[in-house]
Amino acid sequence: MFKFCSLFSGSSGNALIIWNDQTKILIDAGVSGKRIQAALRSINIDPHTLDAIVVTHEHSDHASCVGVMSRRFNLPVFATRGTWRGMAGWIGGVNEANIRHFNSNEAFMIKNIEIRPFSIPHDAADPVGFSFLYDGRKITVATDIGHMNDRLIENITGSDLLMLESNHDMVMLEEGRYPLVLKKRIKSDYGHLCNDIAGQTIAGLAARGARRFLIGHLSAENNYPELAYETVSRCIAGSGLCVGNGIELYVAGRNEASMVFDI
Template identity: 45%
Template structure:
């Protein structure tokens, strides 16, 4: 019984994550072209016509750019909250889309597709109604949490007991502070509704660590304010300070901006 996750693209230039079982294939967001999605899925042997749904986190263009094409070409249902649906329809470059393309989800309410349970939950981000997701199959749990400026007990309670975590490590705070972004943008990214820094990401992972957490994938890295090596080392440094984390066993890696990550198979 395979339960798997593969990041097809991750970062401010476009996000798309595949999660699947033997019976169900879904995407979290599609902020890249339909062509790139098809290529990425092809590399892991998934036919895009077999996608059962695209679960949208929020309406920022790096998460929805490719949604219209996929919905029309492959007739894939788009799962999103009511407010996010409207925001996607209002996005000018989405192309021809209508309410009939969507299926409504609500935070904290499970969606069951055959052998997979999808659980959306609220996150802290400057979008109309942002959510993150956990996925359950055969007693195992995969979680995807990006685009969150901070986390609280509610978010930790949703992510707890994950076997695989896909977590944002967006920026290095010092790089962001001294970098070339305009002041308002720096302030936005650092705010509670912006993005998680490498350090905060490390602390969140540390608080979620348990013996059955096998893989942590770091994603949504800023192109301007982070490097894959830096994100990896910063998170690792936080975890190294935590006596309860088994560094030898935990597999930590960074998802590529424009290429497939490793396909992680759980259980």
Template identity: 40%
Template sequence: MLHFSVLASGSTGNAFYVEADGHSFLVDAGLSGKQMESLFSSIDRDIKNLSGILVTHEHSDHIKGIGVLARKYKLPIYANEKTWQAMDGLIGKVDTEQKFSFEMETVQSFNGLSIESFGVSHDAAEPMFYVFHYQGKKLVLITDTGYVSDRMKGIIKDADAYVFESNHDVQMLRMGRYPWSIKRRILGDFGHVSNEDAALAMCDVIGDRTKRIYLAHLSQDNNMKDLAKMSVTQTLEKKDMPVGEQFELLDTDPKTPTILTEL
């Protein structure tokens, strides 16, 4: 079966694990090498067995540990050309034979596991996230986007499980300590999705088979787990999508992995 865990999610670092049909992948490694090894130990998996690392974009909270892990464990790294260019000098030397291309809006297959990439709206070179398809199951990873377009919704619609950005509470952000330039970036079309906007997007993509939605990439300073869950729940229930019946909302954490889950 397809198994996955949100190893870490938040403004301090992000990493996601998925395995199926004899292949396993790490999506991003936004923590140190030692922290990544500890996270893998928590889900009883070994980094040396990875089939590769998939990169979403070049921001440090997504690539901090990639170079270290790639060199230590001789892992393939997959990214699009513009992201490879943007990462140059940020992850240290990586051997040419470990560098693989995974362009936006394409699909790569590894035995029965198909991985589909799609573009998002974020202030990076060419940010993209992934949909995992295996034996009729569909798992979506979507964070780091200023909004969820109709094109994105079409790609991610009716998944069995979502890891969905719910970055900030708008009022907390507006009243918080960040300078206005950073607030404007986060609130803009190339920033991050708020709790309410995430919920509105969910209303358009949740399908009959959707069972789990993980609220991800919560801001350390401008959100809280309970607040995100309450805000998303209220918006969904206003749209006649009661949480806890067909599907459940689940937390993610910047330091503690979610349980390795089977779809």
């Protein structure tokens, strides 16, 4: 078994979990420890059985409770040096032995799960997405992406499950009430991925054989689950395939756990 669940996903906080019979890894901890623990219990995972936290980048919606979770459950925290520099000053003390580093684009192991981090274009110090490999299966998480590039496509290709950002609807963002500077940041090459680009990316991967997709990190202000789902479905249909007919598409909730994917 190789399982994955999105506990929280969106600009207000992120926490995901991936596990098999020997290893449990929390990916990001951007909501309170209390809420993460409750969400874990809701899918029958005892937080005391976690093995590690891996962190994508230092933005507070991903890192705010990394320190709390590490201290509470004595968990090693794996992050790039850039991410550590960005978060060390405000997440509270982390036991020296629990401070672990990895290099973006260099694979490492946590117990029996191989982790392949890859750089993502986003306005943080050294942000990454992750592919997790176990027993010939690959689960990939890629959110907080300003734009797609060939390297990124290469990394997310061949995933048995891909969680991809589908942050905003371009029209809602442009016509919405966000200040201009924030709109510019989100739309920039180092901001967030819109529904259309997520849809085109997924359609391209589906055309090459990928089957299971979870879209996430939706904006509360400039998107809603039905619209993201519709837009991505339409893109998939545009490439001659059909959601439901061999292609699975799900939307990760902002405040509730997704289904448990058994890959």
